[in-house]
Amino acid sequence: MQVVETIEQVRAIRWRDPFVEWGLVTTMGALHEGHLALIRQAKSENERVGVSIFVNPTQFNDPKDLEKYPRNLKHDLAMLEAEGVDLVWTPSTEEMYPPNFQTFVDVEIMSQYLEGASRLGHFRGVTTVVAKLFNVFQPTRAYFGQKDAQQVAIIKQMVRDLAMNLEIVVCPIVREPDGLAMSSRNARLSAEEREAANVLSKALKAAEKQWNSSKRDAVALRYEMRSVIESEPLAKVDYVSVADPTTLEELNGEVDRALLSMAVFIGDIRLIDNIVVGR
Numbered sequence: 001m002q003v004v005e006t007i008e009q010v011r012a013i014r015w016r017d018p019f020v021e022w023g024l025v026t027t028m029g030a031l032h033e034g035h036l037a038l039i040r041q042a043k044s045e046n047e048r049v050g051v052s053i054f055v056n057p058t059q060f061n062d063p064k065d066l067e068k069y070p071r072n073l074k075h076d077l078a079m080l081e082a083e084g085v086d087l088v089w090t091p092s093t094e095e096m097y098p099p100n101f102q103t104f105v106d107v108e109i110m111s112q113y114l115e116g117a118s119r120l121g122h123f124r125g126v127t128t129v130v131a132k133l134f135n136v137f138q139p140t141r142a143y144f145g146q147k148d149a150q151q152v153a154i155i156k157q158m159v160r161d162l163a164m165n166l167e168i169v170v171c172p173i174v175r176e177p178d179g180l181a182m183s184s185r186n187a188r189l190s191a192e193e194r195e196a197a198n199v200l201s202k203a204l205k206a207a208e209k210q211w212n213s214s215k216r217d218a219v220a221l222r223y224e225m226r227s228v229i230e231s232e233p234l235a236k237v238d239y240v241s242v243a244d245p246t247t248l249e250e251l252n253g254e255v256d257r258a259l260l261s262m263a264v265f266i267g268d269i270r271l272i273d274n275i276v277v278g279r
């Protein structure tokens, strides 16, 4: 496994043989089984796999969140080595944002909804860094988790709009045995908060059950999710949503197919989760 920092090194390794297919998994480190599932899928579909680790400052609208974001490079590298990853790219902030950096990628409409409404400028930071990672790495395929459903919808839109030459592969959400979606942020939960955090998946399951029993009104689905979350004293709803999975527009009336999603504060830790109902 090669671990490199500079753009030049990545390009040299990536283009050593132009006929080799590369899969790329972009991460912010603090790796867990959710990341590893992406890497394993990338390994099964490509001859070589690269992983980037970069805690991207432009996607954090809260400096405290950026500061507290878990970092554990040594542990991450050991996990990636064990998975048989070929190339790890750990760029510095200066490499990604050199002095006088002034070019941003903005997927204008979809970036305003859901996470974008709560975290102003978040997706502008995400699409800018992902565009740069793609541009440097030029993978055949890039792998993203459905955990960040809006992120993946926006990245697909960006790839389509800018005719980027790669395939986006979406992988299912990896959960703990009790249903909590794996996240680097889970490491910051106390034992009591960890227990309370189950309320996200419980609320989604309750809404899914309602949808399965043909009670498919969007307002009622939102109400169901909100009431389950509000039954947990340590949880505070940021938003609950029933939206079109592709355009991310909020839906009303009976829904055939929808992205049910939410952001919930457990103490001061903000967690997200989602599920898609309908085919």
Ligand code: AMP
Pocket (backbone or CB within 6 Å): 026, 027, 028, 029, 034, 035, 037, 038, 143, 144, 145, 146, 147, 148, 171, 172, 173, 174, 175, 181, 182, 183, 184
């Ligand atoms: P992050 O390091 O949080 O930026 O995540 C890197 C990639 O891993 C993103 O594509 C995430 O959607 C994906 N990911 C994070 N957690 C999970 C999970 N529990 N299941 C599946 N994919 C995940």
